[in-house]
Amino acid sequence: MSTIMQASMQMGLSPEATACLRPDMTPQAAVQALLDAGVMPDAVKLLARLLPKRYAVAWLCQCARDQPLELEDKAGASLAEKWVREPTESNRRAAFEFANSGGYKSLGAWLAAAAGWSGGSLAPSAQETPVPPPEHLTACATVAAVNLMAALVAERFAARRAEFVARALSLLGTGDAAAGTSGA
Numbered sequence: 131m132s133t134i135m136q137a138s139m140q141m142g143l144s145p146e147a148t149a150c151l152r153p154d155m156t157p158q159a160a161v162q163a164l165l166d167a168g169v170m171p172d173a174v175k176l177l178a179r180l181l182p183k184r185y186a187v188a189w190l191c192q193c194a195r196d197q198p199l200e201l202e203d204k205a206g207a208s209l210a211e212k213w214v215r216e217p218t219e220s221n222r223r224a225a226f227e228f229a230n231s232g233g234y235k236s237l238g239a240w241l242a243a244a245a246g247w248s249g250g251s252l253a254p255s256a257q258e259t260p261v262p263p264p265e266h267l268t269a270c271a272t273v274a275a276v277n278l279m280a281a282l283v284a285e286r287f288a289a290r291r292a293e294f295v296a297r298a299l300s301l302l303g304t305g306d307a308a309a310g311t312s313g314a
Contacts, residue, residue: 147172173295174273209246
């Protein structure tokens with residue numbers, strides 16, 4: 131199964147969106163096809179899944195820098211950015227713990243979750259048996275964070291989300307950026 135089709139299944143794209151995709155599409159062409167078809171929610175999902183995890187988190191951090199964030203949201207963004215700059219297990223774990231302790235109720239928690247769910251284990255740190263996150267979990271947190279950031283100015287939600295997506299399209303490149311969907 132192609133990367134595009136696998137990503138569309140993992141992210142639960144609508145039948146309308148899936149009908150726009152072909153297995154031989156490049157990641158950038160696939161996302162653009164969804165944008166052209168006017169299925170922005172599905173385009174965001176596919177974009178988030180096709181970006182390498184570290185790129186997805188970096189994209190969120192870039193978008194968050196321009197937002198009027200609450201203190202908790204700034205803390206989550208800071209942890210995510212720390213992981214982007216230095217993708218160590220301790221930085222990933224710190225982001226995961228922050229998101230988990232906040233119950234995933236804030237933008238900051240979702241920003242941190244995108245980094246925290248990028249690898250490692252979701253089990254408590256004292257547990258010996260690791261529980262690796264599903265490959266698409268970073269993308270799910272990315273979608274939540276993008277939508278929450280867009281909603282910071284509710285009357286401009288659609289335009290803001292489109293602006294965020296435009297920032298990330300070039301990160302897909304025109305080749306095999308989707309090869310980076312697993313790992314950091």
